[in-house]
Amino acid sequence: MKSFKYLFFLMAFSGTLVSCDSLLELEPAQNISEVLALENDANIKAVLVGAYDELGATNLFAGNTLRNSELLGANNEVQWVGTFNGPREIWNLNMIAENGDVQGLWVDAYQTINIVNNVLDGLDVVNESDKATVQGEALFIRALVYFELVRFYAKPWVAGAANDQLGVPLVLTPTRAINEDSKVARASVSAVYAQIISDLNQAKSLLPESNSWRADTYAASAALARVYLQQGDFAQARDEASRVIESGKYSLTTAYSDAFNRDANSTEDIFSIQVTSQDGTNSMVTFFAIPDFGGRDGDIDILDEHLNLYDPADERLSMFYEGNGAIRSGKWTNQFGNVGLFRLAEMYLIRAECNARLGTAVGDSALNDYNKVHQRARLSAANSVTVEDILFERRLELAHEGFKVHDLRRLQQNIQGQSFDANNTIFPIPGREINANPNLVQNPGY
DSSP: OGGGHHHHHHHHHHHOOOSOHHHHTOOOTTOOOHHHHTSSHHHHHHHHHHHHHHHTSTTTTTTHHHHHHHHHTOTTSEEEOSSOHHHHHHHTTOOOTTOHHHHHHHHHHHHHHHHHHHHHHTGGGSOGGGHHHHHHHHHHHHHHHHHHHHHHHSOOOOTTSOOOSBOOOOOOSOOOSOSGGGOOOOOBHHHHHHHHHHHHHHHHHHSOSOBTBSOOHHHHHHHHHHHHHHHTOHHHHHHHHHHHHHTOOOOOOSSGGGGSSOSSOOTTEEEEEOOOSSSOOOHHHHHHSOGGGTOSSOOEEEOHHHHTTSOTTOGGGGGOEEETTEEEOTTOOOTTOOEEEEEHHHHHHHHHHHHHHHTOOSSSOHHHHHHHHHHHTTOOOOSOOOHHHHHHHHHHHTTTTTOHHHHHHHTTOOBTTBOTTOGGGSOOOOHHHHHHOTTOOOOTTO
16 A cells, blocks of 8 residues: 555645644655646545555554553553653543644544545546445545544533534545635534534445455444444444344454454454555554564553453453563554454444343344353353443453543543543643644643
């Protein structure tokens, strides 16, 4: 994918709302013109591949968004022991507006959004035979990025509330020059979620059932299931998760460990960031693993508070290993392994939780869905199940995959001794953005 980077670099560079005007007005010498980049079918598709590449940036889904969720929601189950100050501030809930990791997510997110906005703007030159797929992929990518932005930089969604608290700027058209129109104010959390759902529903209807390593219609449904669950819309979360399960396209790996450290997608991977020895980064390995597996010195320790949650017979417990004097997560030991974003086990647990909450049995009973995941971990089948059981199973099954703080927020549970919506659990708007855009309002406490 790296061969496509220069093709879309101008649009990404000129459209990102991340720096002072004078820097954004410079055009790197290696850039080609915007006209060339958007002039034909092949170039638009190359730009789209570039958007996938940017989606896999270190500060996005190469792993840092997943890592930061685990650090924010650490709750004495993990600790940061690395030397980098940015993640340490996040773990300590003591961030400043100039935090490099906080800024990096914002920069890469809006750069990715601008790339796909250019793709969507150029659909007229795309071949009719696959125009719908190109459009669907672009909308899927934009929705994923906005979902991360609104969950990190805004007060959390609260079911039944107006959710008119400040979200993030909604930029839905290409930004090709920096002017007053570029200085977009923050939309409400409600408006951002509405846009995410609109994009994903369109993507779901446009995308094919199979699309190689790229987003397909079931990836869009998996994303919708996660978004609806975050909102507490249990009926729609259940139905989208059930659509993925009932497609028959995916199956749980026989062994839990087989779902991780994959060079290629497993049978339960719905959508993953593709990493190879030639292209891409798995920053979860960088921070969770030790040098033997391509990591640093072991920046994140897994603590007894987490390990003690597991039944001794639970196969998931055997995934942990000792390295550099502490316990590490064995989910991240392949430096060039894919970064899984959606897998089937999550869909079973979403459907189980929603059916249990609603007293329904859409697709299957909550008990049967729970047992599929529970027994795959080599635990005895349960005879009955409660919502609390399912949430506990989710906590173990999806540990250290980027769910932690988002689950704490939707369940309105304390985050490291703070309220689920405490000011210091929310990322600040990067200071350079506040300086460059007078229409941006900083989050409380920063």
